[in-house]
Amino acid sequence: MRDISAFLAMGGYAAFVWPAYGVAVAVLGGLALFSWRRYRESIVTLERLQQDHGRRR
Amino acid sequence: MINWLANPARFMRLSAKAVPWCGWAAALVLAVGLFWSLVVAPPDYQQGDTVRIMYVHVPAAWMALSVYLFIAVASAVALVWRHPLAEVAARAAAPIGAAFTFVCLATGSLWGRPMWGAWWVWDARLTSVLILFFLYLGYIALANAFDDPSRGGRAAAVLALVGVVNLPIIKFSVDWWNTLHQPASIIRIGGPRIDISMLAPLLIMAVGFTLLFAVLLMLRMRTALNERRAMALRLNAGPVHAPRPAREQAVSARTAVP
Numbered sequence: 012m013r014d015i016s017a018f019l020a021m022g023g024y025a026a027f028v029w030p031a032y033g034v035a036v037a038v039l040g041g042l043a044l045f046s047w048r049r050y051r052e053s054i055v056t057l058e059r060l061q062q063d064h065g066r067r068r
Numbered sequence: 069m070i071n072w073l074a075n076p077a078r079f080m081r082l083s084a085k086a087v088p089w090c091g092w093a094a095a096l097v098l099a100v101g102l103f104w105s106l107v108v109a110p111p112d113y114q115q116g117d118t119v120r121i122m123y124v125h126v127p128a129a130w131m132a133l134s135v136y137l138f139i140a141v142a143s144a145v146a147l148v149w150r151h152p153l154a155e156v157a158a159r160a161a162a163p164i165g166a167a168f169t170f171v172c173l174a175t176g177s178l179w180g181r182p183m184w185g186a187w188w189v190w191d192a193r194l195t196s197v198l199i200l201f202f203l204y205l206g207y208i209a210l211a212n213a214f215d216d217p218s219r220g221g222r223a224a225a226v227l228a229l230v231g232v233v234n235l236p237i238i239k240f241s242v243d244w245w246n247t248l249h250q251p252a253s254i255i256r257i258g259g260p261r262i263d264i265s266m267l268a269p270l271l272i273m274a275v276g277f278t279l280l281f282a283v284l285l286m287l288r289m290r291t292a293l294n295e296r297r298a299m300a301l302r303l304n305a306g307p308v309h310a311p312r313p314a315r316e317q318a319v320s321a322r323t324a325v326p
Contacts, residue, residue, distance in 0.1 A: 022117035026275070027182050031121040031175040031187035035128065037173075039280065042167045046287050052216070060301040 076293055079153055083286040090286065094279035101276045104269035112266075119266070121179040126254070127174040127274040131281060132200060133235055139207065140232045143225035153289070155221045156226065159211050160288035164281055166204035173197060184248050192241035193249040196212030196234060203231040 021028040105123035112119035139158045142265035146154035176194070177187045188194065207224050242251040253261045260267055 021120070022111055024116055024118045024182055027178045028117055031124055031178040032102075034174045034178070035124045035171045038167050038171050042163065043280070043284060046164050046284055046291070049288050050291045050294075053080045053298065057294045057298045057301075060298050064301050064304070 076152055076156075076300060080290065080293060083290055087283055087286050087290070090279055090283040094283050097272060097279055098276035101269060101272040104272055109269045110265055115183060118179055118182050120268070121175050121322055123273045125172060125175040125179060127277045128168045128175065128269060129197070130170040130274055131277050132165060132172050132197065133238060135161055136170060136203070136231070136235060138201060138229075139165065140228045143228040147222065147225050147229075153216075156289050156292050157285065158225065159221065160292055161281075162204055162208050162211070164284050164288070166201065166208065166317065168277070168281075169197065169201040169204055169205050171243060173201060180248075189248055190247065191247040192245040193238065193247050194240045196241050200231075200238060203227070204233060207231075243312055 019025060019029075096223055103125070105120055108221045109123070111117045117275050139161050142158035142161070145151045146158060173194075180189070181187050182246065207228055211217075211220045211224035212225070238253075241247065254267070254270070256291075262270070
Protein backbone atom coordinates (compact mmCIF):
# COMPACT_ATOMS: atom_id res chain seq x y z
CA MET A 12 0.00 0.00 0.00
CA ARG A 13 2.82 2.36 0.92
CA ASP A 14 4.53 1.61 -2.35
CA ILE A 15 1.44 2.57 -4.29
CA SER A 16 0.89 5.83 -2.42
CA ALA A 17 4.58 6.68 -2.82
CA PHE A 18 4.24 5.94 -6.53
CA LEU A 19 1.15 8.13 -6.81
CA ALA A 20 2.85 10.94 -4.87
CA MET A 21 5.63 11.15 -7.50
CA GLY A 22 8.10 12.52 -4.96
CA GLY A 23 5.79 15.45 -4.22
CA TYR A 24 5.32 16.35 -7.89
CA ALA A 25 2.08 14.43 -8.44
CA ALA A 26 0.28 17.66 -9.39
CA PHE A 27 2.58 18.07 -12.39
CA VAL A 28 3.56 14.57 -13.49
CA TRP A 29 0.06 13.04 -13.59
CA PRO A 30 -1.60 15.91 -15.48
CA ALA A 31 1.25 15.80 -18.03
CA TYR A 32 0.58 12.12 -18.73
CA GLY A 33 -3.15 12.78 -18.55
CA VAL A 34 -2.99 15.49 -21.21
CA ALA A 35 -0.96 13.23 -23.51
CA VAL A 36 -3.33 10.26 -23.10
CA ALA A 37 -6.44 12.45 -23.48
CA VAL A 38 -5.26 14.35 -26.57
CA LEU A 39 -3.63 11.46 -28.45
CA GLY A 40 -6.21 8.91 -27.32
CA GLY A 41 -9.01 11.30 -28.24
CA LEU A 42 -7.56 11.87 -31.69
CA ALA A 43 -7.17 8.11 -32.18
CA LEU A 44 -10.77 7.47 -31.11
CA PHE A 45 -12.11 10.27 -33.30
CA SER A 46 -10.07 9.09 -36.31
CA TRP A 47 -11.21 5.49 -35.81
CA ARG A 48 -14.92 6.42 -35.57
CA ARG A 49 -14.75 8.62 -38.64
CA TYR A 50 -13.02 5.77 -40.49
CA ARG A 51 -15.81 3.34 -39.55
CA GLU A 52 -18.40 5.90 -40.63
CA SER A 53 -16.69 6.38 -43.99
CA ILE A 54 -16.79 2.62 -44.61
CA VAL A 55 -20.48 2.37 -43.72
CA THR A 56 -21.38 5.34 -45.94
CA LEU A 57 -19.34 4.03 -48.85
CA GLU A 58 -20.86 0.54 -48.63
CA ARG A 59 -24.38 1.97 -48.55
CA LEU A 60 -23.68 4.16 -51.58
CA GLN A 61 -22.11 1.27 -53.47
CA GLN A 62 -25.18 -0.89 -52.80
CA ASP A 63 -27.50 1.90 -53.99
CA HIS A 64 -25.32 2.36 -57.01
CA GLY A 65 -25.37 -1.35 -57.84
CA ARG A 66 -29.18 -1.47 -57.53
CA ARG A 67 -29.58 1.42 -59.94
CA ARG A 68 -27.72 -0.35 -62.70
CA MET B 69 9.19 4.79 -55.85
CA ILE B 70 6.97 7.86 -56.00
CA ASN B 71 5.11 6.50 -59.01
CA TRP B 72 4.77 3.11 -57.42
CA LEU B 73 3.18 4.62 -54.31
CA ALA B 74 1.06 7.02 -56.35
CA ASN B 75 -1.66 4.48 -56.87
CA PRO B 76 -4.49 4.98 -54.32
CA ALA B 77 -5.83 1.46 -54.94
CA ARG B 78 -2.42 0.01 -54.07
CA PHE B 79 -2.25 2.22 -50.98
CA MET B 80 -5.67 0.94 -49.87
CA ARG B 81 -4.52 -2.67 -50.29
CA LEU B 82 -1.22 -2.22 -48.46
CA SER B 83 -2.57 -0.07 -45.64
CA ALA B 84 -5.43 -2.51 -44.99
CA LYS B 85 -2.74 -4.98 -43.93
CA ALA B 86 -0.46 -2.44 -42.23
CA VAL B 87 -3.06 -0.67 -40.04
CA PRO B 88 -3.77 -3.55 -37.61
CA TRP B 89 -0.07 -4.48 -37.35
CA CYS B 90 0.98 -0.89 -36.74
CA GLY B 91 -1.91 -0.35 -34.34
CA TRP B 92 -1.08 -3.29 -32.10
CA ALA B 93 2.64 -2.51 -32.27
CA ALA B 94 1.94 1.08 -31.21
CA ALA B 95 -0.25 -0.06 -28.30
CA LEU B 96 2.36 -2.57 -27.13
CA VAL B 97 5.34 -0.22 -27.40
CA LEU B 98 3.46 2.63 -25.72
CA ALA B 99 2.37 0.34 -22.87
CA VAL B 100 5.97 -0.77 -22.30
CA GLY B 101 7.16 2.84 -22.66
CA LEU B 102 4.64 4.16 -20.13
CA PHE B 103 5.52 1.46 -17.60
CA TRP B 104 9.24 2.12 -18.06
CA SER B 105 8.80 5.92 -17.84
CA LEU B 106 6.58 5.91 -14.76
CA VAL B 107 7.90 2.93 -12.78
CA VAL B 108 11.27 1.59 -13.94
CA ALA B 109 13.18 4.80 -14.74
CA PRO B 110 14.87 6.45 -11.76
CA PRO B 111 14.01 9.96 -10.52
CA ASP B 112 16.53 12.63 -11.45
CA TYR B 113 19.00 13.70 -8.74
CA GLN B 114 18.10 17.35 -9.26
CA GLN B 115 14.61 17.33 -10.76
CA GLY B 116 13.17 14.43 -8.80
CA ASP B 117 10.15 12.77 -10.39
CA THR B 118 9.34 15.73 -12.64
CA VAL B 119 11.94 14.30 -15.02
CA ARG B 120 9.29 11.70 -15.95
CA ILE B 121 7.49 14.43 -17.87
CA MET B 122 10.45 14.32 -20.26
CA TYR B 123 9.40 10.88 -21.58
CA VAL B 124 6.25 12.44 -23.03
CA HIS B 125 7.47 15.97 -23.65
CA VAL B 126 10.59 15.26 -25.70
CA PRO B 127 9.15 12.56 -28.02
CA ALA B 128 6.11 14.81 -28.56
CA ALA B 129 8.45 17.65 -29.54
CA TRP B 130 10.33 15.38 -31.96
CA MET B 131 7.05 14.32 -33.50
CA ALA B 132 5.84 17.93 -33.73
CA LEU B 133 8.91 18.77 -35.84
CA SER B 134 9.08 15.60 -37.94
CA VAL B 135 5.36 15.55 -38.73
CA TYR B 136 5.66 19.15 -39.93
CA LEU B 137 8.61 18.15 -42.10
CA PHE B 138 6.52 15.26 -43.44
CA ILE B 139 3.69 17.66 -44.33
CA ALA B 140 6.13 20.04 -46.04
CA VAL B 141 7.69 17.27 -48.14
CA ALA B 142 4.27 15.86 -49.04
CA SER B 143 3.11 19.37 -49.95
CA ALA B 144 6.11 19.89 -52.21
CA VAL B 145 5.45 16.56 -53.92
CA ALA B 146 1.78 17.50 -54.32
CA LEU B 147 2.64 20.91 -55.79
CA VAL B 148 5.40 19.77 -58.14
CA TRP B 149 4.37 16.28 -59.27
CA ARG B 150 0.61 16.36 -58.54
CA HIS B 151 1.05 13.06 -56.76
CA PRO B 152 -2.55 11.96 -56.01
CA LEU B 153 -1.77 10.68 -52.53
CA ALA B 154 0.63 13.41 -51.38
CA GLU B 155 -2.03 15.99 -50.63
CA VAL B 156 -4.21 13.37 -48.95
CA ALA B 157 -1.22 12.44 -46.78
CA ALA B 158 -0.39 16.05 -45.88
CA ARG B 159 -3.99 16.82 -44.92
CA ALA B 160 -4.28 13.61 -42.90
CA ALA B 161 -1.05 14.33 -41.00
CA ALA B 162 -1.85 17.92 -39.96
CA PRO B 163 -4.24 17.22 -37.03
CA ILE B 164 -1.85 14.53 -35.73
CA GLY B 165 1.04 16.99 -35.78
CA ALA B 166 -1.08 19.64 -34.10
CA ALA B 167 -2.00 17.15 -31.37
CA PHE B 168 1.68 16.28 -30.74
CA THR B 169 2.59 19.98 -30.64
CA PHE B 170 -0.19 20.67 -28.15
CA VAL B 171 0.99 17.78 -25.96
CA CYS B 172 4.55 19.15 -26.16
CA LEU B 173 3.44 22.64 -25.09
CA ALA B 174 1.12 21.43 -22.31
CA THR B 175 3.63 18.98 -20.80
CA GLY B 176 6.37 21.60 -21.11
CA SER B 177 4.22 24.03 -19.18
CA LEU B 178 3.57 21.42 -16.47
CA TRP B 179 7.30 20.77 -16.28
CA GLY B 180 8.27 24.45 -16.33
CA ARG B 181 6.08 25.38 -13.38
CA PRO B 182 7.91 23.27 -10.76
CA MET B 183 11.41 23.57 -12.35
CA TRP B 184 11.53 27.14 -13.63
CA GLY B 185 8.79 28.60 -11.45
CA ALA B 186 6.72 29.68 -14.45
CA TRP B 187 4.02 28.03 -16.56
CA TRP B 188 5.18 29.97 -19.58
CA VAL B 189 8.06 32.26 -20.56
CA TRP B 190 8.33 34.12 -23.84
CA ASP B 191 11.71 32.78 -24.81
CA ALA B 192 12.89 31.63 -28.20
CA ARG B 193 12.26 27.89 -27.89
CA LEU B 194 8.79 28.15 -26.39
CA THR B 195 7.68 30.94 -28.70
CA SER B 196 8.90 29.20 -31.85
CA VAL B 197 7.08 25.99 -30.88
CA LEU B 198 3.93 28.03 -30.22
CA ILE B 199 4.31 29.44 -33.75
CA LEU B 200 4.61 25.86 -35.02
CA PHE B 201 1.29 25.09 -33.34
CA PHE B 202 -0.32 28.10 -35.04
CA LEU B 203 1.17 27.00 -38.37
CA TYR B 204 -0.56 23.64 -37.95
CA LEU B 205 -3.86 25.37 -37.14
CA GLY B 206 -3.41 27.72 -40.09
CA TYR B 207 -2.70 24.81 -42.40
CA ILE B 208 -5.83 22.96 -41.26
CA ALA B 209 -8.00 26.09 -41.54
CA LEU B 210 -6.67 26.99 -44.99
CA ALA B 211 -6.98 23.44 -46.35
CA ASN B 212 -10.68 23.47 -45.46
CA ALA B 213 -11.40 27.12 -46.29
CA PHE B 214 -12.39 26.71 -49.95
CA ASP B 215 -15.48 25.17 -51.54
CA ASP B 216 -13.13 23.63 -54.07
CA PRO B 217 -10.92 21.34 -51.95
CA SER B 218 -8.09 21.26 -54.49
CA ARG B 219 -7.67 25.05 -54.24
CA GLY B 220 -7.59 24.83 -50.45
CA GLY B 221 -5.05 22.03 -50.70
CA ARG B 222 -2.75 24.10 -52.89
CA ALA B 223 -2.96 27.21 -50.68
CA ALA B 224 -2.29 25.10 -47.58
CA ALA B 225 0.66 23.40 -49.29
CA VAL B 226 2.26 26.78 -49.95
CA LEU B 227 1.74 27.76 -46.30
CA ALA B 228 3.33 24.47 -45.20
CA LEU B 229 6.40 25.15 -47.36
CA VAL B 230 6.80 28.73 -46.12
CA GLY B 231 6.49 27.51 -42.53
CA VAL B 232 9.49 25.19 -42.94
CA VAL B 233 11.71 28.17 -42.08
CA ASN B 234 10.45 27.77 -38.51
CA LEU B 235 11.94 24.27 -38.11
CA PRO B 236 15.65 25.22 -37.95
CA ILE B 237 14.66 28.18 -35.77
CA ILE B 238 13.09 25.77 -33.27
CA LYS B 239 16.01 23.34 -33.42
CA PHE B 240 18.74 25.95 -32.94
CA SER B 241 16.79 28.44 -30.80
CA VAL B 242 18.46 27.07 -27.67
CA ASP B 243 21.91 27.79 -29.16
CA TRP B 244 21.22 31.12 -30.84
CA TRP B 245 19.47 32.92 -27.99
CA ASN B 246 19.65 33.00 -24.24
CA THR B 247 16.86 30.80 -23.03
CA LEU B 248 15.61 28.99 -19.95
CA HIS B 249 15.18 25.88 -22.06
CA GLN B 250 18.09 23.48 -21.84
CA PRO B 251 20.11 22.81 -25.01
CA ALA B 252 19.97 19.56 -26.95
CA SER B 253 21.15 16.54 -24.98
CA ILE B 254 20.30 13.67 -27.35
CA ILE B 255 20.75 14.78 -30.96
CA ARG B 256 24.05 16.60 -30.60
CA ILE B 257 27.63 16.37 -31.81
CA GLY B 258 29.43 13.96 -29.53
CA GLY B 259 26.43 11.71 -28.94
CA PRO B 260 23.71 11.69 -26.29
CA ARG B 261 24.50 13.20 -22.90
CA ILE B 262 22.00 11.29 -20.85
CA ASP B 263 22.20 8.08 -18.83
CA ILE B 264 21.01 4.87 -20.46
CA SER B 265 18.41 4.34 -17.70
CA MET B 266 16.67 7.51 -18.93
CA LEU B 267 17.60 7.23 -22.60
CA ALA B 268 15.93 3.81 -22.94
CA PRO B 269 12.38 4.84 -21.96
CA LEU B 270 12.78 8.05 -23.96
CA LEU B 271 13.61 6.14 -27.15
CA ILE B 272 10.87 3.56 -26.51
CA MET B 273 8.31 6.35 -26.19
CA ALA B 274 9.68 7.94 -29.36
CA VAL B 275 9.23 4.67 -31.26
CA GLY B 276 5.73 4.34 -29.79
CA PHE B 277 4.78 7.85 -30.90
CA THR B 278 6.16 7.19 -34.38
CA LEU B 279 4.09 4.00 -34.68
CA LEU B 280 1.05 5.90 -33.41
CA PHE B 281 1.64 8.54 -36.06
CA ALA B 282 1.95 5.87 -38.77
CA VAL B 283 -1.28 4.13 -37.83
CA LEU B 284 -3.27 7.35 -37.44
CA LEU B 285 -1.90 8.67 -40.73
CA MET B 286 -2.95 5.55 -42.62
CA LEU B 287 -6.33 5.49 -40.91
CA ARG B 288 -7.00 9.14 -41.76
CA MET B 289 -5.79 8.70 -45.35
CA ARG B 290 -8.07 5.69 -45.80
CA THR B 291 -10.94 7.76 -44.40
CA ALA B 292 -10.21 10.57 -46.86
CA LEU B 293 -10.07 8.18 -49.82
CA ASN B 294 -13.32 6.48 -48.73
CA GLU B 295 -15.02 9.86 -48.41
CA ARG B 296 -13.71 10.89 -51.81
CA ARG B 297 -15.11 7.76 -53.43
CA ALA B 298 -18.41 8.27 -51.64
CA MET B 299 -18.60 11.79 -53.01
CA ALA B 300 -17.84 10.59 -56.54
CA LEU B 301 -20.59 7.97 -56.23
CA ARG B 302 -23.06 10.62 -55.02
CA LEU B 303 -22.22 12.85 -57.98
CA ASN B 304 -22.47 9.90 -60.30
CA ALA B 305 -25.83 8.71 -58.97
CA GLY B 306 -28.23 11.46 -60.09
CA PRO B 307 -31.29 10.23 -62.06
CA VAL B 308 -31.35 6.56 -63.07
CA HIS B 309 -30.43 7.21 -66.70
CA ALA B 310 -27.92 9.94 -66.14
CA PRO B 311 -27.26 12.08 -69.21
CA ARG B 312 -23.70 11.95 -70.50
CA PRO B 313 -22.42 15.36 -69.32
CA ALA B 314 -23.28 14.56 -65.70
CA ARG B 315 -21.24 11.42 -65.96
CA GLU B 316 -18.23 13.22 -67.34
CA GLN B 317 -18.49 15.76 -64.55
CA ALA B 318 -18.53 12.99 -62.00
CA VAL B 319 -15.40 11.47 -63.48
CA SER B 320 -13.53 14.76 -63.36
CA ALA B 321 -14.76 15.33 -59.80
CA ARG B 322 -13.29 12.00 -58.83
CA THR B 323 -9.86 13.03 -60.01
CA ALA B 324 -10.05 16.58 -58.70
CA VAL B 325 -11.48 16.12 -55.22
CA PRO B 326 -8.75 15.11 -52.80
